[in-house]
Amino acid sequence: MSSPKPFRILGIQQIAIGGPDKAKLKSLWVDMLGLQVKSTFVSERENVDEDICALGSGPTAVEVDLMQPLDPQKKPAVHATPLNHVGLWVDDLPKAVEWMTANGVRFAPGGIRKGAAGYDICFIHPKGNEEFPVGGEGVLIELVQAPPEVVQALG
16 A cells, blocks of 8 residues: 555445346335335436435435346446445545555546436446456445535544
């Protein structure tokens, strides 16, 4: 490691679960487990139709995204890995990305951008490569810029 970390991971922001039919996911997560659907997000570019649900309340609530592909034949295939990704709150996303990149972490294409819930996000690639050997070892990891109330609650 080249220097001390200039950021902190504060907690789990979300888990994203994919399936061929989000109605089946909703029957478990919403109807049986009682999560509330907060909003929906549809993106041709991301090939996703998702319901954004809440587990808990307030700034420490965990988002549970129930996702299905718009077109099962296209990529990204949000349903191909049922546990699609885990999202982590980070207190300073740009510093985290800069430091991790300098320390060999491979990020997925797309860079820092607005995510479905409106926060700045980026993804750690599930697999490292020769240039950037550190990846998620098969797990896609989303880093999410924490808003001030989350930093205060979890920091």
